[in-house]
Amino acid sequence: MHTPDTTPNGTPDEGYQPRDFTTQLGTQTLLVRCDYRLEQQAEWLLQTLTDIHATDPISEGTSVEIGWSVLTFLKDESGRLITCEPDYGESPFESVIPDVTMTLHIVAEQGYVIAHTHTEERARIPRFDETLVFREGVFEEECIYLEREEADDEESEGDSGWFIGYEAEDDNENEEISEDEFGACYVYELLQKRPELLTVLGLPPGYVVTFAADEIDAIMDENDNDVWNTENMNGVA
Numbered sequence: 001m002h003t004p005d006t007t008p009n010g011t012p013d014e015g016y017q018p019r020d021f022t023t024q025l026g027t028q029t030l031l032v033r034c035d036y037r038l039e040q041q042a043e044w045l046l047q048t049l050t051d052i053h054a055t056d057p058i059s060e061g062t063s064v065e066i067g068w069s070v071l072t073f074l075k076d077e078s079g080r081l082i083t084c085e086p087d088y089g090e091s092p093f094e095s096v097i098p099d100v101t102m103t104l105h106i107v108a109e110q111g112y113v114i115a116h117t118h119t120e121e122r123a124r125i126p127r128f129d130e131t132l133v134f135r136e137g138v139f140e141e142e143c144i145y146l147e148r149e150e151a152d153d154e155e156s157e158g159d160s161g162w163f164i165g166y167e168a169e170d171d172n173e174n175e176e177i178s179e180d181e182f183g184a185c186y187v188y189e190l191l192q193k194r195p196e197l198l199t200v201l202g203l204p205p206g207y208v209v210t211f212a213a214d215e216i217d218a219i220m221d222e223n224d225n226d227v228w229n230t231e232n233m234n235g236v237a
Helices: 036-055 102-114 186-195 195-200
Strands: 018-025 026-034 061-067 069-075 081-086 131-135 143-148 157-164 182-186 208-212 215-220
Touching: 018 036, 026 036, 026 102, 036 061, 036 102, 069 102, 069 143, 102 195, 131 186, 182 186, 186 195, 195 208
Parallel strands: 026 081, 131 157
Antiparallel strands: 018 026, 061 069, 069 081, 131 182, 143 157, 143 208, 208 215
């Protein structure tokens, strides 16, 4: 394990200040470290892990899926259980960091979008290691859209069902786009490409989201109703 010098996604953040939150799991001390601005989310995580521990004991080496992330637990020199998230800035499949800032930040933002669109019962948040398909060049475009299709459970294991695209000026609606114009990436790679897109990935199949720069422009449900631009909408926290 190593302590990050930057925010957990590997980008500088002058406001980032880690803070430790703890609780007892029997005789063990469980520690959650994250940015101090995520205190509410940290307390929620501690309670969630306490509830899990009651039926499925957490110990060193245990892994727990929390939203889009997978947390693991390692012991420090004093014997405390440290909650770790994948090292999203470097190698999330091979290493972890003793900090859960990125996990909690994305969980909170995805939760807000799901609650605001009233999709709690149908939401499915893809894990960081699931894939999505995009049109080449889309991450440099200002106005883009995301569309989620129903995944075929037998053939699409690990596929989030999301496609990210844009409408080019020279597109011909009757002309098929070459396969060379498409690419794929893991969900976590959006942290470096367009992190704001992660906020909407829990929405159900049939939903289409449009972005203008880094702001959500609209969210259309399967009946083409805009469920984002409603009264008293204050934006993503």
